[in-house]
Amino acid sequence: MLGKIIEWLRKKLFRKRKSIALGLYGATNAGKTTLANRICIDWSGEPLGAVSVIPHETRLVQKKEHVVIKMKGGMTIPMTILDMPGIAVKVDYRDFMEFGLGEKEAKARAKEATRGIIEAIKGLADVDAALVMMDASEDPYTQVNITILGNLEAKSVPVILVANKIDLPTANMLRIREAFPQYPMVGISAVTGENVEKLYETIAAKF
Amino acid sequence: MHTCKVCGKEFEKVRQTCDCGSSAFVFTKNGNGKKIVALDLENIRMLERGVFEIDLKSLSRDPVVVMDENGVYYVRLPIVKNTF
Numbered sequence: 001m002l003g004k005i006i007e008w009l010r011k012k013l014f015r016k017r018k019s020i021a022l023g024l025y026g027a028t029n030a031g032k033t034t035l036a037n038r039i040c041i042d043w044s045g046e047p048l049g050a051v052s053v054i055p056h057e058t059r060l061v062q063k064k065e066h067v068v069i070k071m072k073g074g075m076t077i078p079m080t081i082l083d084m085p086g087i088a089v090k091v092d093y094r095d096f097m098e099f100g101l102g103e104k105e106a107k108a109r110a111k112e113a114t115r116g117i118i119e120a121i122k123g124l125a126d127v128d129a130a131l132v133m134m135d136a137s138e139d140p141y142t143q144v145n146i147t148i149l150g151n152l153e154a155k156s157v158p159v160i161l162v163a164n165k166i167d168l169p170t171a172n173m174l175r176i177r178e179a180f181p182q183y184p185m186v187g188i189s190a191v192t193g194e195n196v197e198k199l200y201e202t203i204a205a206k207f
Numbered sequence: 208m209h210t211c212k213v214c215g216k217e218f219e220k221v222r223q224t225c226d227c228g229s230s231a232f233v234f235t236k237n238g239n240g241k242k243i244v245a246l247d248l249e250n251i252r253m254l255e256r257g258v259f260e261i262d263l264k265s266l267s268r269d270p271v272v273v274m275d276e277n278g279v280y281y282v283r284l285p286i287v288k289n290t291f
Contacts, residue, residue, distance in 0.1 A: 087284070088282065089281065089282050089283075089284060090279070090280065090281050090282070091279065091280040091282070092279045092280075093277075093278060093279065094279075107278050110278065110279070110280060111247075111248065111278075111280075113280075114248055114249075114272060114280040114282065115248050117270070117282050118248065118270060118272065118282075121269060121270050121284065121285060122269075143284060144284070147284040147285065147286075147287065150287035151285060151287050153287075154287050
């Protein structure tokens, strides 16, 4: 009997966790790549992708394998980080021209961005767990957020809401909490790193 | 010319259903010959106001993408039961 208990404890404490595919979803400019870079730098030493103020900077799924989060007490969480293109319901090349792009370049970017949205939506079926990023300074009750969460829920993918940009004076995490009360939520600033440790703890607890 | 998408039968005048029972037709202007619309990433393309090309075969896949005459894209996100 004692042997069985020791074996159970050994498996429970020292079991090797299977690597999880963690997808970062959200609208454009929610801070997905900034957070993906922070996670990758913190736990593998290398960033994942380029960050820009121009919408749809990430137009292809960016992937980083063998990212291992190490928690206090020796617990490790091996992950593959999948930084998804931002999802939007309209892509207008004129939005890119406002950032100085020429018409031809802007139209090509609009096409790539639309392709990225399709890829991100199809990728909703291919992740084991998801961080759904929302800009805490904006209204969270949008068609994009509802669609992302609804599709993930339909596929039984566990979700953590990440209320990003809490360093902004207009940030209001309560709006996200009230809009989607059924999900665990962590407020962070991917830019400053504020509260990211708490996010790692939540990932360890929920995934 | 209205060509049945299922059996390929051609009709000069528009009709509700084909003899095979299908109600999906591809319209081509007379003289242009048969034209099957196969678009790139969009499913529906607006050529000019009120004139559309529709890639019928691709319409079943999500998301549906409409491109307007300026090259601006509209994405219809896949519908799920709204639980919020």
